[in-house]
Amino acid sequence: MRGNLVRDVAALNKVELLPWDGWGIIEKRDEEMTGDDLALLDRVAVLTGDDIPEADQVRRLYEDDARLRVPGRIRSYTRQGVQEIELVGL
Numbered sequence: 001m002r003g004n005l006v007r008d009v010a011a012l013n014k015v016e017l018l019p020w021d022g023w024g025i026i027e028k029r030d031e032e033m034t035g036d037d038l039a040l041l042d043r044v045a046v047l048t049g050d051d052i053p054e055a056d057q058v059r060r061l062y063e064d065d066a067r068l069r070v071p072g073r074i075r076s077y078t079r080q081g082v083q084e085i086e087l088v089g090l
Contacts, residue, residue, distance in 0.1 A: 002026060002041060003019075005041060005045060005048070006024065006025055006026050006041075006044075007019070007021070007026075008048060009048065009058060009061070009062055009068050010062070010069075010070050012048065012053060012058055012062075013058070013059055013062045013063075015070045017070065017074070018076065020076055020077045020078060021074050021075070021076050021077075021085070022074060022075045022076075022077065023070055023071055023074040023075065024066060024067045024070075024071070025037055025040070025041070025067035025068065027075065037067065040061075040067060040068070044058065044061060044068070047061070070087065071087075072086065072087055073085065073086055073087065074087060
């Protein structure tokens, strides 16, 4: 669920990746999640939960928080194993 939520936030910010791509807060293990991490995800879920997301607030969160923002390098979990992918144009 966490991965889908964060990928949706990226897509709302015009960065569409694949369901098997990971970065930031997606990559954290459950036991590594902090109260702040969970509060951020709850806030994002509320902002994107309606038919019309709160786009301006979601955009600001995405731009301001590295846990959500897609970096220049991500991990892609494929049948060939985990691959480090360099993204161009971000």
